Amino acid sequence: MVQRPSIAECDRIMTSPGSILEMEEKIIHGRQVRTWKHLPSTFRQFLLHTLHTYSDRHFLSSPLPIPRTPHRSAKPSSSSSSSTPDFDPRENVTFGQVLEKSLRLAAWMRKRGLGVGSRIMIGGRNCTGFIVSFIATHLIGGVAIFLNAWLPREQLIWSIRMTEPSLVLLDEERAQILGPYRFVRETDLPEMFCWSESSYLPTLLDLFDTPADVQAILRGDGLEGLGPESDAVVFFSSGTSGFPKAVLSTQRMALSNLWSGMVAPARAALRAGLPIPPLPKPTDPQRTLLLAIPLFHVTGCLSWLMRAFFAGSRMVLMRRWNAEEAIRLIIQENVKVIGGVPAVVASIVQSPSLPKDTAFDTVFYGGAPPSSHMPKEVKSKWPKAGLVQGYGLTETNAYVCSVAGGDYLDRPDSTGPPVPICDLKIVDPDTKRPLATGQTGLIYVNGPQVMKCYLGDEDATRKVLDQDGWLDTGDIGYVDKEGFLYIKDRLKDIIIRGGENITSSEVENAIYALPYIAEVAAVPLPHDRLGEVVGAIVSLRPPSSSPITSHKKTRRKRDIEESVISELRNRKSIPRYSIPEMVFIHDGPLPKNVNGKILKKDLKLLITQEWERRKRSRKDPRPRPSADICMKKNGDEDVVRAKL
Numbered sequence: 291m292v293q294r295p296s297i298a299e300c301d302r303i304m305t306s307p308g309s310i311l312e313m314e315e316k317i318i319h320g321r322q323v324r325t326w327k328h329l330p331s332t333f334r335q336f337l338l339h340t341l342h343t344y345s346d347r348h349f350l351s352s353p354l355p356i357p358r359t360p361h362r363s364a365k366p367s368s369s370s371s372s373s374t375p376d377f378d379p380r381e382n383v384t385f386g387q388v389l390e391k392s393l394r395l396a397a398w399m400r401k402r403g404l405g406v407g408s409r410i411m412i413g414g415r416n417c418t419g420f421i422v423s424f425i426a427t428h429l430i431g432g433v434a435i436f437l438n439a440w441l442p443r444e445q446l447i448w449s450i451r452m453t454e455p456s457l458v459l460l461d462e463e464r465a466q467i468l469g470p471y472r473f474v475r476e477t478d479l480p481e482m483f484c485w486s487e488s489s490y491l492p493t494l495l496d497l498f499d500t501p502a503d504v505q506a507i508l509r510g511d512g513l514e515g516l517g518p519e520s521d522a523v524v525f526f527s528s529g530t531s532g533f534p535k536a537v538l539s540t541q542r543m544a545l546s547n548l549w550s551g552m553v554a555p556a557r558a559a560l561r562a563g564l565p566i567p568p569l570p571k572p573t574d575p576q577r578t579l580l581l582a583i584p585l586f587h588v589t590g591c592l593s594w595l596m597r598a599f600f601a602g603s604r605m606v607l608m609r610r611w612n613a614e615e616a617i618r619l620i621i622q623e624n625v626k627v628i629g630g631v632p633a634v635v636a637s638i639v640q641s642p643s644l645p646k647d648t649a650f651d652t653v654f655y656g657g658a659p660p661s662s663h664m665p666k667e668v669k670s671k672w673p674k675a676g677l678v679q680g681y682g683l684t685e686t687n688a689y690v691c692s693v694a695g696g697d698y699l700d701r702p703d704s705t706g707p708p709v710p711i712c713d714l715k716i717v718d719p720d721t722k723r724p725l726a727t728g729q730t731g732l733i734y735v736n737g738p739q740v741m742k743c744y745l746g747d748e749d750a751t752r753k754v755l756d757q758d759g760w761l762d763t764g765d766i767g768y769v770d771k772e773g774f775l776y777i778k779d780r781l782k783d784i785i786i787r788g789g790e791n792i793t794s795s796e797v798e799n800a801i802y803a804l805p806y807i808a809e810v811a812a813v814p815l816p817h818d819r820l821g822e823v824v825g826a827i828v829s830l831r832p833p834s835s836s837p838i839t840s841h842k843k844t845r846r847k848r849d850i851e852e853s854v855i856s857e858l859r860n861r862k863s864i865p866r867y868s869i870p871e872m873v874f875i876h877d878g879p880l881p882k883n884v885n886g887k888i889l890k891k892d893l894k895l896l897i898t899q900e901w902e903r904r905k906r907s908r909k910d911p912r913p914r915p916s917a918d919i920c921m922k923k924n925g926d927e928d929v930v931r932a933k934l
Contacts, residue, residue: 297773300560301710304553310569311552313710318519318542318738321759324711325542325738326549331518332541333428334510336548337599338389341425343572344602345386351606351623352418353378355462355486378609383418385602388425391418395426395494397503404456406431406516409524411450413437414461416585416607419485419494421595423459424585429507431516435524436586438534443467445533447477452746453524453536458482465491518542524745525588527684536745537588537684546739547592548600550689550709554678557707558695570601577651578604578623582611583630583886588688589657593680594630603627613637617644626651629678631886632660633809633879639664639671640808642832649674656680656688658887659777659795661802662702669699681705681777685741685754685761690714691775703799707773712737715760716768719781730768730778734760766793783890785812788820792868794890797824800864801873804857806831806850809880813894815871815901825897826870828854829880847875872901 295303304311314327330336404410410427412434414420427434435453437446439461446468450458458480460468469490471477484491510516522541526534556566579598583590598605606623608616616638619625629635632655638644653668653675665677677698682688691714693706708714715724716731725731736759743751754762766784767777779793786792797812808831814822830850851873858869874897881889 294561294563297557297707300557303560304556304566305710309566311549311556311710316738319742323736323738323759326546326711329518329542329545329549332431332516332520333522333545334431334513334516336545337425337428338508340599340602341385341389341392345384345389347385347576347602348382348604349385349388349598350381350383350418350421351604351619352381352383353416353607353609354381355417355419378615381418388418388422391422392425392429393504393507394497394499395422396429396507397499398494398497399426399432399457400430400507400512401503402457404430404432405512407521408432408457409435409453409455411435411437411453411455411458413439413446413458413464413586414485415439415463415609416581416590417461417609419459419461420585423485424591424595428522431513431520433521433524435536436526436591437464438526438586439464439584441534447471447479448533449526449536450479451477455480459494460484460491462486462488462490521742523591525586525591525684535747535750538742538745539687540742543739543741544592544687546711546737547687547689548596550692550711550739551593551597551680553709554680554692554694554706555676558697561697562695572602574602576602576604577626578606579627580606580608580616580619580623580625581630582608582616582628582634583657587657588682588684589630593654593656593688613641614643617641620648621645627654629654631655631657632664633658633882633886633888635664635668636661636808637879639667640831648672652676652678654678654680656682662799663802665698665702679705681775683763685763686712686735686737687739687741689739690735690763693774697774701774704770704774704776706775708735708775712739714769714775719766725768727771728768730766732781733763733765733767733775733777735763736760785814785822785824787817787823787867790865790867792824796864797826797868797870800858800861800868801826801828801854803861803863804854807854808832809888811880811888811890811893812870813890813897815898817871823871824868825872825874825901826854827874827876827880827893827897829876829878851875872897872904874900
């Protein structure tokens with residue numbers, strides 16, 4: 291039997307001189323780093339090339355704007371759109387049409403005095419207008435600031451004031467929220483426009499330009515100062531509490547994601563004794579991707595949109611996640627690539643509405659910790675699908691590690707080795723001294739993809755980024771002898787039970803192994819003697835997916851909750867001290883932020899209140915559950931509230 295090459299050997303082969311993934315050493319901001327040698331120098335260079343290359347191809351199946359005012363309605367033309375009564379009306383546009391719209395908007399921006407380094411904020415749901423605004427910003431060498439469109443009004447205004455954009459481009463929903471404040475002196479907001487019809491802001495629908503204006507954009511007039519180290523993008527961190535931080539990255543930092551995304555498939559091929567997959571060509575068959583996560587987050591923009599540009603793929607945009615609409619679009623649009631965050635994949639895998647003969651080419655996810663059971667479940671359902679998982683942060687432009695193919699199936703708990711341009715070390719959380727292979731500690735990363743700073747917050751930057759470029763990720767994990775990283779938890783999510791450190795992920799993976807569990811979050815519960823004990827809140831799979839939930843109407847929640855604890859004891863997959871003291875069934879999916887991360891802070895508050903209520907009602911240290919949970923919609927965020 292031929293021994294497969296090591297990760298180090300694979301990296302040496304795929305980064306060898308002359309290869310597309312060749313690396314070079316550079317001094318950037320006073321630090322020596324390894325970079326991708328053949329990476330495009332700027333977003334502008336890359337976008338112009340790909341949009342011209344694939345100009346005749348269909349690019350977007352996009353939801354049309356839906357005005358919020360009652361006297362207007364969106365009426366798509368029969369030639370360019372299709373609709374289903376219960377779902378958003380849609381339009382189809384080509385790469386060439388998107389380029390034309392982007393050039394006109396860029397020419398308009400340039401006539402307003404905007405250019406290299408100008409900050410332009412983009413805020414809205416996934417749609418054509420969002421992507422056109424993004425492209426136009428980079429055609430003039432500007433800095434695209436991605437406003438988290440789902441923030442409440444106060445945080446939207448705070449985000450604008452903190453990042454100080456010269457121009458704000460919005461969809462109709464954000465125009466309705468922010469439009470009235472442009473006349474309030476205290477808010478000190480910049481010029482704002484809506485990319486669709488609006489009663490609240492001036493619209494960009496009727497831009498006037500001349501061929502000369504567009505030619506000036508194509509020539510790159512006034513862009514002499516634009517280069518790889520120029521500022522490029524600002525993404526807001528997607529924390530589950532508090533105000534987000536504005537993560538500023540340069541052209542090189544953000545574009546590194548594009549080349550890093552080729553690493554996992556290349557490694558998987560080499561490890562299987564196959565050649566490295568070739569670069570996309572215009573003659574390749576076009577694949578269709580379902581974009582189910584927001585473009586204003588780093589994963590949606592850099593890992594999905596930019597890769598669609600690169601391969602000339604067709605993208606089916608969703609305005610918001612809805613499992614029923616996702617299934618409809620997968621069938622209607624012949625989607626072959628799905629993913630985003632693990633919650634999206636889990637919903638599709640578990641959906642009873644998906645036809646059994648549905649097949650996917652690729653399933654790719656990251657942005658939140660997946661269950662260790664997910665790769666096996668995905669491959670059992672779609673055996674021919676390529677499976678890729680990645681680990682990164684907003685602060686690393688979405689990439690640190692990646693894994694695909696057999697390595698992922700063999701190590702379902704791992705997020706893979708770091709990409710070749712990235713250095714990684716595990717340190718003691720208290721002393722910050724490096725730990726040995728196999729020891730668990732705080733994960734630090736370094737490389738050309740690490741952010742420049744938190745914009746407008748030097749103190750926060752210094753807390754996570756040292757003078758040598760090492761970023762404190764806040765994640766706990768270890769590296770095995772082959773270089774594979776295993777994420778165990780967020781440092782702040784460690785549960786300490788009587789001096790024993792328990793990672794929430796080990797508890798969650800043990801519960802995920804139960805066939806009737808859809809989602810789980812493990813959180814600490816207060817205990818007078820031990821300090822903390824483990825609690826778990828779970829949601830159940832659809833009735834057709836599991837025998838135990840097919841009769842859940844006749845089974846009491848208490849019985850199912852107790853069966854979880856009983857099965858964990860019998861399986862002995864985790865230590866007894868890690869078994870939850872209380873399990874609580876949640877009606878429906880667990881609440882998540884816009885990027886698909888479970889809102890543990892909200893769930894911790896909810897389950898703690900129920901824990902205390904049960905302790906008061908019974909002397910049993912593991913009281914029986916009786917409360918119900920309801921979900922209340924507050925704008926676009928799900929807020930959990932217990933009916934106690």
